[in-house]
Amino acid sequence: MLHYSEALTCHNYEDCPMNSFGETERLILVGGTEGSLVAELQNRKALADLLGVAVPANWPPPLYDQPAIEFTLKYLKENPDAKNWIFWYIVLREPEPIAIGITGFKGKPSSDGTVEVGYSVCNQFQRNGYASEAVGALIKHAFSHDEVQRVIAETLPDLMPSIKVMEKNGLKFIGQGSEDGVIRYELKREDYAKQKVHSV
Numbered sequence: 001m002l003h004y005s006e007a008l009t010c011h012n013y014e015d016c017p018m019n020s021f022g023e024t025e026r027l028i029l030v031g032g033t034e035g036s037l038v039a040e041l042q043n044r045k046a047l048a049d050l051l052g053v054a055v056p057a058n059w060p061p062p063l064y065d066q067p068a069i070e071f072t073l074k075y076l077k078e079n080p081d082a083k084n085w086i087f088w089y090i091v092l093r094e095p096e097p098i099a100i101g102i103t104g105f106k107g108k109p110s111s112d113g114t115v116e117v118g119y120s121v122c123n124q125f126q127r128n129g130y131a132s133e134a135v136g137a138l139i140k141h142a143f144s145h146d147e148v149q150r151v152i153a154e155t156l157p158d159l160m161p162s163i164k165v166m167e168k169n170g171l172k173f174i175g176q177g178s179e180d181g182v183i184r185y186e187l188k189r190e191d192y193a194k195q196k197v198h199s200v
Helices: 004-009 034-042 044-051 066-078 080-085 130-143 160-168 189-199
Strands: 019-023 027-031 087-092 098-105 114-121 150-155 172-176 183-188
Touching (some): 034 066, 044 098, 066 080, 087 130, 130 150, 130 160, 130 189, 150 160, 160 183, 183 189
Parallel strands (some): 114 150
Antiparallel strands (some): 027 087, 098 114, 172 183
């Protein structure tokens, strides 16, 4: 079994089953792979063994269901160059490493430099700021690539916790999303740069 500390110190995606692009104050983001998705489709223990961390009994987190896992696996197989633009497991470090949710992008940057971020945290770990912390790291990762000009996210208008995650990370409401009843938020590169200046 790969221990999570080994996964997190291996930064060459090609040579390591898991890829971590960084840690936050309380979290580690461990990159998902085709192997981890196959493990998830098997059972929770298979995923725990692969990640080397505990996986809660109510895994997967809300809205991250079998069709979503199968879609992501299919996308990775068809787009091997998108592996750094898909998803990461949110691992809470203390008191013992445990996977508490997922976050990621809905694919590679578009032709106009847009990436869409998504996130979900298991119910018992919600309302602790973990999703905001993870999404903040993801946004930083996105804007470290010159081709990314904006980050968007979509949610339902009555999902206030999700909206708070966006607002906490500087995303602004811009109107209708890609589907009926869905709303969209946005953070442009220039606004992100201003946020960084003001936070110094």
